[in-house]
Amino acid sequence: MAGVQLAVIGAGSAQFSLDMVRDFASIESLHGSHVRMMDISQERLDVTHALAERYARDAGVELSFSKTLDREKALDGADFVLCCALVGGWRGRNYLREIAQKHGLGDARIGWGVLGSFKQLDLFVSIVRDMERLCPDAWYIQSSNPMTTGITLVQRASSVKSVGLCHGIGDVGNIARVIGLDPEKVTARAYGLNHFIWMSEFYHEGKDAYPALDRWIEEKAEAFWQSDQCTPSHSLGPKAIAMYRMLGLFPIGDTCTPGGGNWPDWFRRSPELVERYNEDTGAWIERHIQHMEARPSEFRDALADKDTPLTERYPLRPTGEANVPIMDSLANDNGRVLQVNVANNGAIPGIPDNVAVELPAYASAAGLEKMARDPLPEPIAYLIAQRVLGIQDTVETYLSRDRKRLLLSLLSTERMSIDQARGVMEDTFAHPGNEDMAAHFQ
Numbered sequence: 095m096a097g098v099q100l101a102v103i104g105a106g107s108a109q110f111s112l113d114m115v116r117d118f119a120s121i122e123s124l125h126g127s128h129v130r131m132m133d134i135s136q137e138r139l140d141v142t143h144a145l146a147e148r149y150a151r152d153a154g155v156e157l158s159f160s161k162t163l164d165r166e167k168a169l170d171g172a173d174f175v176l177c178c179a180l181v182g183g184w185r186g187r188n189y190l191r192e193i194a195q196k197h198g199l200g201d202a203r204i205g206w207g208v209l210g211s212f213k214q215l216d217l218f219v220s221i222v223r224d225m226e227r228l229c230p231d232a233w234y235i236q237s238s239n240p241m242t243t244g245i246t247l248v249q250r251a252s253s254v255k256s257v258g259l260c261h262g263i264g265d266v267g268n269i270a271r272v273i274g275l276d277p278e279k280v281t282a283r284a285y286g287l288n289h290f291i292w293m294s295e296f297y298h299e300g301k302d303a304y305p306a307l308d309r310w311i312e313e314k315a316e317a318f319w320q321s322d323q324c325t326p327s328h329s330l331g332p333k334a335i336a337m338y339r340m341l342g343l344f345p346i347g348d349t350c351t352p353g354g355g356n357w358p359d360w361f362r363r364s365p366e367l368v369e370r371y372n373e374d375t376g377a378w379i380e381r382h383i384q385h386m387e388a389r390p391s392e393f394r395d396a397l398a399d400k401d402t403p404l405t406e407r408y409p410l411r412p413t414g415e416a417n418v419p420i421m422d423s424l425a426n427d428n429g430r431v432l433q434v435n436v437a438n439n440g441a442i443p444g445i446p447d448n449v450a451v452e453l454p455a456y457a458s459a460a461g462l463e464k465m466a467r468d469p470l471p472e473p474i475a476y477l478i479a480q481r482v483l484g485i486q487d488t489v490e491t492y493l494s495r496d497r498k499r500l501l502l503s504l505l506s507t508e509r510m511s512i513d514q515a516r517g518v519m520e521d522t523f524a525h526p527g528n529e530d531m532a533a534h535f536q
Contacts, residue, residue, distance in 0.1 A: 104179025106138030262347025289354030
């Protein structure tokens with residue numbers, strides 16, 4: 095077994111980087127690895143680098159770290175490239191909501207469409223283009239959103255080996271806890287598109303756990319919805335239960351929360367519906383942003399406390415994220431089943447081959463062996479087909495570089511009037527910092 099050379103793009107996220115280091119420290123076959131941390135912020139980079147070195151030292155494991163503002167330096171000769179960057183940060187896209195509202199559109203309507211995802215898509219493509227020169231045999235691992243559109247684009251634009259990873263499947267543990275099952279004794283399978291996955295199998299101690307979920311819904315869901323535990327847009331809130339009853343499989347992770355675009359908007363088209371289904375997009379997003387913004391000060395305090403080992407604050411155990419385990423599987427042939435996002439190529443019937451799907455796969459030195467799935471229930475398959483059209487449209491519009499194509503995309507996928515589409519497009523191009531977007535679409 096041998097360590098790996100990893101380049102992390104967007105390593106200034108202290109929470110993400112700490113979890114990554116904890117996973118490296120927890121997998122003995124990856125000891126001896128070197129992690130090259132790259133970010134555009136020296137301040138954030140200094141904190142995460144210090145945190146990583148201190149954690150490895152406190153854990154007594156052989157791991158080394160370097161830091162750089164130079165992406166090419168980080169990529170050169172890497173075995174794996176992990177992208178966790180969000181261009182502009184969590185608040186950097188708020189202007190899109192303001193533009194949407196200015197033109198009479200809902201606040202989430204242009205979130206991850208062509209305009210909302212352009213910066214991220216451009217970043218993904220630029221990274222794999224650099225990889226083709228600097229580390230052509232490396233794996234590109236994407237943990238940033240938009241996942242499905244991003245991996246679909248990357249796998250069309252480059253021959254670099256690539257995979258997308260999301261922790262939405264981890265929501266199974268939250269479901270188990272809420273309905274009174276031991277998360278350690280629960281297993282599940284889910285598949286579909288990222289942020290649009292459906293729990294096809296749900297077992298507790300080897301027995302079907304769907305009946306336990308059904309009993310909880312009938313007997314305890316109402317009380318849960320009235321409690322402080324059920325925060326706005328909760329993944330076990332009334333909207334999620336309504337979707338399960340309508341479609342036959344339970345939506346997992348951010349399938350119907352603001353983290354996944356707050357689909358569907360059927361439950362937000364009137365104040366009465368918003369109240370009945372406990373929906374509050376703004377509150378959900380603000381709570382998430384505040385959590386992310388509070389973490390850096392927590393980590394600085396932890397670094398300042400020289401007397402308490404970081405392993406006491408953040409115990410040495412696997413975090414449940416797949417980013418590091420998949421490196422161990424691919425590099426050291428320690429096979430395991432993981433939830434991945436890759437081109438479909440026949441794995442899920444009814445979805446085009448060149449669109450990225452999310453499903454379980456067996457990861458080993460041989461690569462990723464997708465676990466083929468049965469067709470999804472017809473109502474879900476119909477809804478996925480609609481989403482696939484939007485994903486393909488976004489990818490093709492980005493690749494076209496054509497402003498007329500962009501206008502048609504807004505009209506066809508966002509249900510805007512011609513005046514709204516032109517206004518949104520021009521206001522977005524005119525926003526400070528979007529000169530690259532305006533230049534891309536000629």
